[in-house]
């Protein structure tokens with residue numbers, strides 16, 4: 344029987360996929376790694392590569408596998424799973440590109456949930472640095488509110504936490520277009536709470552509660568930014584309890600694990616630890632290469648392998664910078680109408696690649712962080728464009744350069760596309776005055792400062 348099962352194994356798995364409409368990403372993550380191991384009387388033993396998700400696979404796929412084996416081979420059996428001998432993961436083969444599994448979900452559901460369409464499981468490269476976080480996210484996406492609640496994802500800046508959170512949201516909506524999914528940053532949560540307390544824009548505390556508690560899935564990003572804000576922690580505590588009691592899924596991200604977040608209220612810390620905590624590390628060389636290739640493919644670039652290797656070798660700390668490096672090289676080549684070569688890459692990245700990797704607070708860093716925060720590019724901030732969406736962040740840059748870096752007015756003007764020092768004075772004054780009466784701006788400035796100089 345063992346030989347027969349081994350022979351039919353691929354057919355069994357494919358059959359299971361088709362019959363039960365398993366998505367490609369779930370198939371590749373959970374089913375493809377399963378191997379036929381032994382037959383013990385009427386028990387079929389299947390191996391799973393890692394112990395972490397043994398329980399999940401058993402619960403989610405054990406029965407389906409049993410009936411599929413019966414259908415394909417006629418063998419009436421029970422299925423059990425064991426962990427394969429701790430296999431040494433070869434980092435070069437640890438990267439999996441997962442492709443093609445998104446059905447169409449109504450655009451309005453995505454907008455209501457506040458999800459970015461770019462961030463889906465299909466565009467997420469899995470490597471040794473993030474495979475647990477990826478698998479946990481997928482498990483939660485497949486069974487929201489059922490297994491790991493809350494799911495707490497932590498890791499350094501720009502390593503893919505937000506990407507995974509949005510992917511969970513998309514996946515859930517795809518499976519259940521009526522699910523109420525809401526993604527917010529903790530900054531937005533705080534600012535809306537402030538508005539609600541003040542009854543600003545006719546947004547009352549009751550509406551605030553309805554908005555946050557009336558969800559099947561609440562994803563809250565960068566929770567570290569509510570730390571130290573008592574009333575926000577208090578409100579979040581009640582939001583958490585309300586959702587948790589109703590078995591609604593909560594997903595939280597942070598730069599640190601709960602136990603290392605100082606001044607996090609104990610009752611919140613213990614709740615964060617009720618579910619599963621997973622981390623994302625910096626990607627290794629092979630994963631960086633895979634991410635660059637994926638990005639190249641998505642953007643339709645055609646870049647020499649030596650250039651990709653050059654970027655992957657030199658830009659190590661975070662994936663946002665990795666992507667930024669690629670974009671910068673392409674932009675420079677288009678601007679100067681030059682071919683993309685290693686020399687051009689060296690030229691384009693000379694400011695990014697610093698020999699000691701020290702993160703000094705510079706006007707460039709301020710511009711980069713503020714631009715990122717508002718979904719703009721540094722070029723927008725320094726451009727001559729005068730629309731409100733850009734002028735305001737630009738004035739915040741002026742304020743932060745002066746306050747955090749002590750940059751002389753004229754120099755700030757120079758960094759910001761050759762502006763006059765009176766424009767800079769006006770910008771700084773405007774933000775200073777507004778800060779004295781606008782608490783939400785105070786919160787945003789606070790967060791920007793933390794992003795510029797993370798502890």
Ligand SMILES: Nc1ncnc2c1ncn2[C@@H]1O[C@H](COP(=O)(O)OP(=O)(O)OP(=O)(O)O)[C@@H](O)[C@H]1O
Nearest residue numbers: 466467468499500501502503504505506634662663
């Ligand atoms: N594994 C990955 N595969 C493909 N792209 C990735 C991966 N990880 C991160 N990225 C990309 O890197 C960029 C930064 O990722 P993301 O915003 O998710 O980071 P983050 O951990 O939430 O950072 P922050 O702490 O600043 O909020 C995004 O454009 C994202 O798509």
